[in-house]
Amino acid sequence: MRCSLAQSTVAISGRGKEANKLVWQWMARVNRQRGQGMVEYALILVLVSIVVIVILLTMGNQIQNVFSNVVAALG
Secondary structure, X not given: OOOOHHHHOOOOOHHHHHHHHHHHHHHHHHHHHHHHHHHXXXXXXXXXXXXXXXXXXXXXXXXXXXXXHHHHHHO
């Protein structure tokens, strides 16, 4: 049986209802911030991936030549 803080609060009077509403608003804000953080990390990951792909496409032959020269020097 799962019971969160917001589910366990009981609004008995007017003040209790206000407190209950504040708890729900606070929990909603925390959940939105977590979701926003995950979206930001995903966008950063996509941006880094695009940059890496562009670099590999433009400099791929040069990088391959460097590795070939290293292998030739070692062998």
